Amino acid sequence: MDQPPVLRFASTVLTDGLSVDLTLGPGELILIDPGDEEHERTIADAACGLAPPLQGTVSMLGRDWLKQQPDHANALRGRIGHSFRRGSWVPYLSLIDNILLPQLHHTTRPYAEIRDEANRLSAGFGLPGLPTVLPGQATASDLVRADLIRAFTGSPILVILEGPPADGIGPLVGAIRAVRDRDGAVLWFTLDPALWYEPAIPATRRYRLRGDTLVAEGDPR
Amino acid sequence: MTGQAVKAGKPAPLPPWSPRWIVTTAAVGTAVLRQMVRPVTWRRPVRMEFMRFMAISGLQSIPAVTITAVLAGLGLLSQALYWLEQVGQNDEITQIILTILVREVAPLTVGLLAIGRSGLIILSELSRMREEGRLRALDAQGLDPLLLLVLPRVLALSLSTFCLTILFVAVAPLAGMLAALALGIVRQPVDQVLLNILSIIGSAGYLILPLKSLSIGFLIGLAACVTALEQGAGRDEAATTLLPSGFFRALLLTLVVNGLLSAMV
Numbered sequence: 001m002d003q004p005p006v007l008r009f010a011s012t013v014l015t016d017g018l019s020v021d022l023t024l025g026p027g028e029l030i031l032i033d034p035g036d037e038e039h040e041r042t043i044a045d046a047a048c049g050l051a052p053p054l055q056g057t058v059s060m061l062g063r064d065w066l067k068q069q070p071d072h073a074n075a076l077r078g079r080i081g082h083s084f085r086r087g088s089w090v091p092y093l094s095l096i097d098n099i100l101l102p103q104l105h106h107t108t109r110p111y112a113e114i115r116d117e118a119n120r121l122s123a124g125f126g127l128p129g130l131p132t133v134l135p136g137q138a139t140a141s142d143l144v145r146a147d148l149i150r151a152f153t154g155s156p157i158l159v160i161l162e163g164p165p166a167d168g169i170g171p172l173v174g175a176i177r178a179v180r181d182r183d184g185a186v187l188w189f190t191l192d193p194a195l196w197y198e199p200a201i202p203a204t205r206r207y208r209l210r211g212d213t214l215v216a217e218g219d220p221r
Numbered sequence: 222m223t224g225q226a227v228k229a230g231k232p233a234p235l236p237p238w239s240p241r242w243i244v245t246t247a248a249v250g251t252a253v254l255r256q257m258v259r260p261v262t263w264r265r266p267v268r269m270e271f272m273r274f275m276a277i278s279g280l281q282s283i284p285a286v287t288i289t290a291v292l293a294g295l296g297l298l299s300q301a302l303y304w305l306e307q308v309g310q311n312d313e314i315t316q317i318i319l320t321i322l323v324r325e326v327a328p329l330t331v332g333l334l335a336i337g338r339s340g341l342i343i344l345s346e347l348s349r350m351r352e353e354g355r356l357r358a359l360d361a362q363g364l365d366p367l368l369l370l371v372l373p374r375v376l377a378l379s380l381s382t383f384c385l386t387i388l389f390v391a392v393a394p395l396a397g398m399l400a401a402l403a404l405g406i407v408r409q410p411v412d413q414v415l416l417n418i419l420s421i422i423g424s425a426g427y428l429i430l431p432l433k434s435l436s437i438g439f440l441i442g443l444a445a446c447v448t449a450l451e452q453g454a455g456r457d458e459a460a461t462t463l464l465p466s467g468f469f470r471a472l473l474l475t476l477v478v479n480g481l482l483s484a485m486v
Contacts, residue, residue, distance in 0.1 A: 041357075048361050070365070071261075077363030088358030092346060102362045104265040105369070111265075160361075 004062030006158050006185035007047055012056030014042050019213040021056075024158075026183035028204040029176060033189075033196045035209040037085065037163075040189045043214070044160055047187060048077050060158065078106030081156030081179075083147045085163045089135035095142075096130040099150040107154065114153065121149045125171045148172060152179070161188045166195045173201060238470060246447045253372050253443070262368055271373035278339035278438075279381030283388065285334055290389040293330065294396030297322060301397070302406065316421050319394065323426045324483060327389045328433040332475045335382050335438060336468060340445040343374050344467040347449035356450070366450070375442035382438025383431055390430065394418045433482050440474040 007024040014020060018039055024030055034040040045051040046058050049065030057064050060076055068076060089098045096115070103114045115130065122130050125145040131138055138146070144165055151159055152175045159179055164172060176186050188203070190196055196206060206217040256262045297318050304314045347370060350356055356366050398418075402411070409417075448467040 045357070045361070050357070050360055074363035074365055077361065080362070082358070082361050084358050084361075086354070088353075088355045090355065090359075091349065101266055102364065104269075105267075105364055 003183065005059075006061060007187065008057075008059045008062075009046070009053075010057045010059070012046065012053040012058055014046050014053050015051050016042050017054075017212050018042060018209075020046070022205075022207060022214065022216070024185045024187060025204075026185060027180045029180060029186040029188060029202065031188045031190065031196060031201060031203040031206045032214065033191065033193065033206075033208040034214070036191070039209060040085075040162060040191070044082075044162055044187075044189065047158075047160060048080050048082070049073050075106065078102060079157045081151035081154065081159040083151035083159075083161045083164055089143075091135055094132050094134055095138055095146045096132050098135065099130060099146060099153060102150070103154045109154075118149055118153045121152055121175070122146075124175060125149055125168065144168070148175070155179075155182065155184075157184045159184065159186045161186065163189055163191060166192055166198075169195075169198070169200060177202075238473065242447065242451075242470070245451075246443055249367070249371065249447050250375075250439070250443050252367060253375050256368060256372055257376060262372065264368075266364070267368055267373055270369060271377050274339075274374050274377035275381055277342060278335065278378045279384055282334060282338055282381065282385055285338070286331060286385045286389055287392055289330055289334065290392035291396040293322070293326060293389070294393035294398075295400055297326075297393065298397040298400050298406075315417075319418060319421045320423075320426065322393055323390055323422050324429055324433075325479070327386050327393070328430070328437055329475070329479055331382055331386045331389050331434065332437040332441065332479070333472075334385070335378060335441050336445075336471045336475065339378050339381070340441050340467060340471045341464060343378075343442065343445035344449045344464055347446060348463050351450055371446045371450075374446060375439055378442035379435050379438035382441070383434040386430060386434035390422075429482060433479060436478045436482065437475050440478055441471045444471040444474050 003026050005023045005025050006028075007022075009020040009022050012020050016039065020043060022030065032040075032043065034043055042051065046053055047060075049058065049060070049068065052058075052066055057066065059065065060080075063072075063076065065073060065076075089095070090101070093101070096118075099118050100111070100114050103109060104111065107114075118130055122128075122145070125148055127142065127145050127149070130149070131142055131146055135143065145168070148161075148164060148168070148171075151161065156179065159176070161172075176188075179186055188201070195201070196208065207214045208217070209215075301314055301318050304318075350370070359366050359369060395415075398411070398415075445467050448463060448470055
């Protein structure tokens with residue numbers, strides 16, 4: 001039986017008038033240059049069902065976000081790994097607690113098992129261990145890496161990367177490969193033209209904004 | 222929640238109350254009551270947040286409540302002595318003073334302490350998270366802010382207000398009694414005095430105490446959470462308008478529920 005696409009924007013017009021029509025299949029990586037942060041947030045919010053489109057449908061794993069009960073929608077979002085442009089940490093929890101938070105909420109996996117998985121990822125991203133300090137006490141580079149660790153913990157079926165910096169591409173591409181190998185998919189946003197063209201990123205397709213429409217590279221539109 | 226315009230450099234003031242705020246507060250309160258009975262609500266992060274806030278609003282408030290209760294006990298003793306001198310009816314004066322202590326003074330005093338400490342902590346923590354866009358991040362990870370932030374705070378504040386009120390009711394008469402014994406005003410044995418106090422409180426007192434303290438804690442938590450999460454002005458809002466508005470709203474709800482329950486029971 002054919003697997004449904006991990007994410008599908010079917011002829012959608014989003015809240016800021018942006019037209020998006022794309023399908024992200026299992027094992028795919030799509031690189032998007034959305035033009036600015038506001039468009040990036042609009043597309044990312046629509047992808048995880050936070051902002052309903054004005055027209056068309058957005059579905060994940062074949063399920064239309066608009067038709068999901070709130071509990072089901074949250075459970076579905078629990079299968080998305082999300083890295084945020086500004087980290088977005090709960091300020092009174094340590095970084096390790098922040099990293100483990102989604103898995104502790106959405107699964108019944110033992111704490112130690114989640115922590116061990118995050119520890120392995122932290123080694124991959126060049127951290128000696130999971131940071132135990134509060135977000136306000138961590139360095140900017142540690143926060144970026146902790147954000148990526150959080151996004152990849154828990155074997156997510158979809159990973160949304162909001163503008164990860166260009167300087168840690170090697171480990172990031174390795175983590176993305178692991179997601180794609182188990183039929184997950186990745187939506188990678190970047191505002192950096194050099195990164196969008198970067199041949200080391202094995203993107204299935206590359207999209208960028210033309211007018212109010214998100215267009216695939218090579219599309220004559 | 223309320224769409225306030227932000228003028229350049231001047232945070233828009235939050236109204237002390239508005240029909241929209243009342244409806245929102247009622248809706249969030251209903252949602253908290255509905256969600257709290259669902260076992261699926263109490264996942265690990267929610268339980269951890271509940272315990273964390275129990276420590277903040279309960280354990281860390283014990284010294285303040287104890288000192289306040291001792292001072293209130295000494296104040297009540299001086300009132301008892303004054304009225305004894307004026308009227309000269311020992312038993313009735315004691316009964317009136319203890320009834321006022323249990324039914325009015327204890328829940329209101331602990332409520333005020335809860336507003337000043339836990340309420341302001343909620344306002345500060347949640348408004349900062351809202352302003353910095355962290356609620357969007359929680360939503361995007363499937364972590365409902367109502368379950369993760371609001372529900373544990375409201376319920377922990379409710380339960381800790383109840384526990385602290387019981388502590389207040391225990392400490393205040395004890396402090397007054399010990400002071401009376403030390404001054405030689407009371408000559409009955411300690412256990413006899415304590416039994417008298419317990420019997421004076423009566424069944425209505427035992428009923429109203431948990432009812433009032435649980436409701437007051439619940440409403441303070443609710444008012445603080447809803448005010449903090451309102452879509453209001455920008456970063457300066459917390460210090461200039463949000464804290465005073467939150468304080469006032471929590472105080473208003475405390476006085477209203479205290480008055481209503483006093484009239485009912």
